[in-house]
Amino acid sequence: MEYLTKKYGQDIAELTKAASKSDVINPKLYEKYDVKRGLRDINGNGVICGLTEISEITAFGKDAEGNKVPVNGELYYRGVNIRDFVKGAAGRRFAFEEATYLLLFGHLPSKEHLERFCELLGDLRVLHPNFVRDIIMKAPSKDMMNMLARCVLSLYSYDPKADNTSRRNVMRQSLHLIAQFPLLCVYSQKAYNYNNSDASLCIHKPKKELSTAETILYTLRDDMKFSQLEAQVLDLCLVLHAEHGGGNNSTFTTHVVTSSGTDTYSSVAASLGSLKGPKHGGANIKVCEMFDAIKENVPDFERGKLTDYIAKILDKEAFDKTGLVYGMGHAVYSLSDPRADILKEFAEKLAVEKGMEKEYEMRKSVADIAAELIAEKRKIYKGVSPNVDFYSGFVYDMLGLPRELYTPLFAVARIAGWSAHRIEELTNGGKIIRPGYQAVAKRQKYVPLESRKLDQ
Template identity: 60%
Template sequence: MADPKTISNSCGLLDELTTLARENNYIDPSLFGKYAVKRGLRDLDGRGVLVGLTEIGEVNSYIEQDGKLVPAPGHLIYRGIDIEDITQGYLSDGRFGFEETTYLLLFGKLPTQEQLTNFQKLLGEKRKLPDDFVRDMVLKAPSKDIMNSMARSVLALYSYDEGNPDDTSLTNTLRQCIKLIATFPSLAVYGYQAYAHYHSNQSLYIHTPQPELSTAENILYMLRPDSKYTQLEATLLDLALILHAEHGGGNNSTFTTHLVTSSGTDTYSSIAAALGSLKGPKHGGANLKVVKMFEDMRENIKDWKDEEAICDYLTRLLNKEAFDKAGLIYGIGHAVYSVSDPRATILKEYAAKLAKAKGMEDEFDFYTRIEKLAPQVISHSRKMYKGVSANVDFYSGFVYSMLNLPLELYTPIFAIARISGWSAHRIEEIVNAGKIIRPAYKSVAERREYTALTAR
């Protein structure tokens, strides 16, 4: 057992070092304006700074009128095809669409029936993890955070690669990416099962993925003790995966993929870095905040139909007087979208169907009421350069809760979807053989002379 004095001295030293680190890393915010630094690579009007070109995904939220950009309903486009057309296309056929969407993102065109069948079969064959991998890499070192578990597993797969893991040729990269796309559901679910067993004392279930099932079906099959699910549940999870699969090259985790890939490193390192980015609460972890915020709302708002009480709570949120006191209404507003987030619009429609099937219409109505009132409260309380609307996180957390998915898997589900987009962007970076990405940072430190140790 550690000596209490040692711990106390160590903490005191750490406090001292923390103070030094804070004092000597602070930069006067006015300097960012002085040197025209676009913090977060964003212009003052909220648009991203153009740093690259892509054919994979496009996010539109403005139209041009009289030479000016005017906010408009958002559109998300995969390889030139509107996401609304993609979802309507496969849903009208009564089938799952994530595998088709993945093919589109990777190869730039919609597959024929034969191409789709062959691709689905290939993914099915690649879903199984290497022998003993689950025992040695997942169960023997269970993590309390599934995103960290997934990142560690991805890096470990480097050692299990049957070819040359450092080969960045297009053929080898494609082979590695398809394997990761196929195995991500297992990495996420097994990571959760290990956590639930070793950290929460629950029974351990390890179901082998079924090659004939879709990605969404396999997630539910492996996660649930009885492996049972309804068609509607699988359809809604499949839809959520499609809506999260891609969002242009500028989102943080996809840009991370481009950034790390540009250095010439291996696929596993690139995807593990993207997972680290997505884990952040400002990125993939946002839907968790929405769910927890709503839990707090239920405790503090007795009548879900009382709009005055709702507005009062939302105002207290903005004033840092409620929930986590961060001054944010989670799930409302987006860095790009203003009038509407097309992903939220699509997900909302099908969330209503699942809510009806689950007997949760009152809760769904509560969500829609918040969606309507939050922009009004924000507009009244704050000055904004653009409007705000519900983003995809607003409804995805509600959908996952209706599917009885554990909170620990919310962000990993996002990763299972986004690995398709990350893979497409890694391939695009490799095909175009761009330069290593290296933006400029200006030093604002004063020049000083070196002082001898005895004179300090």
């Protein structure tokens, strides 16, 4: 492959240059044809292209005159406010499993039903005897999301009813994937470490009685030990990442691919490809990298120096020079992201246990400073606040989780939402999703090969 790349390197460069000339579309044409780029209107609101009962996001309300005004964000799972859910599930070990049940079946489980559901997931949390050896250990990828997608596609071969899209069969497949995702992620990371460093290969079999969050910590750590607070905070992270409306990129991908009638494994692999993107699930890693740069350049966390450095980030003079303060702002929320509000509280508790209070306070300062500077420099008046990624990466850092697992952990949670949306699409869809694209290329005649110019 490397030889061919060198041999045809110049050809590829010239072909790329030629293609780039024909691919550029005049930005004014988007206005002319009233194209909603990114499926958003001129105010940034998502174009309504479907209905869902699975979750709801609110970021705006109305004043006394009926005008639209920014409000603190709220997130609902099947009509249940996520703040109330977290408060009600406080102290329990299986909050994520309870949230998964709610998303899949539309109502909160009874104590008996939740226990039975957790037992079911525990029994399903197994892989084919040779799967780790034949799939995970062979050619492990440097990117865990690619590895996870490969594992999911490989599971197709182990399912005798892989192409059956009946609701019952898709539910069976979904429950298997929800149960298996923690193992696929952790074992893939172990294989990567073994093949790319001096780390020993130590794979722990899961215990059926453990929750999803406990399973991740148990199978990932060599000593298999974790504190109750560690498991509780990770469980909370999974709850908050489990679902976020039908319009987010990876869930919309679930709807689009499901509408074609394809199998569950292909649908999930497509959604994983979407979630991998740094504008979606990969954002929490960018937040961590940004804070690494902040700590390196402002080691004393002095507020004035923090303000100066964040200003440099916004002015494209520091960090990755994109002008973005990662973890700040959201495409939908205005005044606040409820997930960030909730996670912030638990991050503080974990910071106390880990002796990282000073770093936690620094992050609070960065959030305040960034909100002020972004509003001032970008002229944003709807409100700028931390999103869930601002704190999730910090939590994972405190838990000692390898960064290559941050986005896969997002997938461990979001597979619950994807599964619910896939079933909803199969139940209510019927038509393949096929939006329109306006063609704007000029017509041209076919020129015989012998009459074409070299640079044509």
